[in-house]
Amino acid sequence: MALFLAYDVANNPLNTNEWAFPVCEVLHILGFAIAIGTITMVDLRLLGIGMKKQSAADLVNDTRAWTLGGLALVLISGPLIFSSDPNLYLHNVSFRFKITMLVLAIIYNYTIHRWVALKKSPGALSAITGAISLALWISVVFGGIFIAFV
């Protein structure tokens, strides 16, 4: 608690080193490209419009490690960016929206999305599952960008 109270954003390396902040942003972009890109591959298969040579289950298994790696990169660089000015972010309506959608998107990805994709015959559930996943991740990206515009 004492540590928390003593925290002064002015001493955060992200605010004192001119390179630290943009480096975190670049890692954040790379991380979300890997994570969202690999999840999108599964979504396109679930929607029946892409990667049709593989089953959705194969794609989940093939991309599992990359999705997790991308998410790890995002979940390390993101909190670092947040630490540069916690008060600004906590009071930002777009940030709150983004984090809500992000939590939902991650939970969804590792529950319903995975169960449907790993099913032998997902059937009618398939397309709607992929569409919801895409909508969730797109809303995370929009929420992130709008932090700087609200």
Add this chain to the structure above:
Amino acid sequence: MPPEFIQALQDMSLPTALRESALVFPIILSMHLMGMGLFGGMILMTDLRLLGIAMTKRPVSDVVNGLRPWKHLGLTLTATCGILLLWSKVALYYPNPFLRIKLALFGLIIIHAVVFRGVYRNVSELDRSPVIPGRAKLAAALSMVLWISVVTSGRWIGYWEPSKPETPTAQVN
């Protein structure tokens, strides 16, 4: 290019409307990033497959050909939004050295595409070869380096400020 021309380009009605809208500018920017998620993810998986690191259980051609239309869609979305964003504030961005680095990197990417055209066109040949040839791996590694550099220089555009008359050194924040 003459500064009057750059200014006239920025003052046209479409870029002016885009620049002055509180909503349209961030929407285009979000779509630029959304395109990056699609394009970046697809090109990284393509290159990682060629390097023999990702999706190794699948034939190279299935991965590269399957990802190709989505990679192109992502690139089209990112490029279209990027051009609109640049156009809307071109007088501001024109002197920015990181914009120039980014544009030079696009030049290198076009050269890369021409030089390694054979690798991406004839992926079914790679399926027949027991190991992925060095040339394909080189193409993939260079592609990843170039695209990561594009993202990096793009992000740095926002951190450069033109030097002011009273402060001769460039300020970067």
